[in-house]
Amino acid sequence: MKNEIANEYINLIPNLFSSFSELNKNSVALTHIQSHVIEFVYMQKRALNLKEISSGLEIAKQQLTNIIADLEVRGYLVKAPDTKDKRAVLVSLTPKGEEIEREKWAEIYGRFSKSLDRLNDEEKVDLNFALHKVNVLLKKMEE
Template sequence: MDPSAAKEYVTLISNLFTHYQGLNRGSMKVTHLQGHILEFMYSKQKALNLKEISEGLEIAKQQLTHVVSGLEKKGYLIKRPDERDKRAVLVTLTPAGKAIEEQKWRVLYQKFIKSFNQLTEEEQFDFCFALHKVNTLLQKMGG
């Protein structure tokens, strides 16, 4: 294997993360960890128990319980007993939780378009082609 591929991959991750952080800055009215939980819940589009969230985000269940309670107090999540497993609690996004995520993605999209429009037409084409190619190859490589 060409070691430059691994170096470019790590650089890509760093660049994507830095760019995403810039786009995301100021788009949420919750803490960083609360934002991760809301985003995870929004992406799953279903009720999840605390164990599923804990494992999905690799967060200790004890820490998660505290953060979920804070989000519940803000009206973004609802906790209810799991009827299939009486020991478990199911967590669901409220309409307010969905709305805050949708607003975040609208703001991110607008900021991305503004940033993207700073590129020339040829650079925009190259960028789109490169993203498509990287996504296709990553899917082929598996995860």
């Protein structure tokens, strides 16, 4: 049973991959790595310190000093001291930074809505229910 579920999960990822590829598309002038940083912070939905970004994206923390500084100057993110760990700095997106991501998602959203037409009404109800269930349960598993 457990294996069966894990296999379904693994299959899910390529099914979503086309949407993920969409995330490469940049409207503003960001380098690939800058995009990834913004995307990473956005996806985590919380402020992150440099170490977390560094290990999450497999890039050296020394690089991040510059990358973050540039993104901060350009108004995409802000740094704030971590009160829990006084060595650390917490990075979060500004509204301007979040806007970049939202634009990408709007396109994904649009494309998806369009291909929904290929399903009949019963299938749409099923998909809605199944997606909701998956989201609820995956979230529970994270806790």
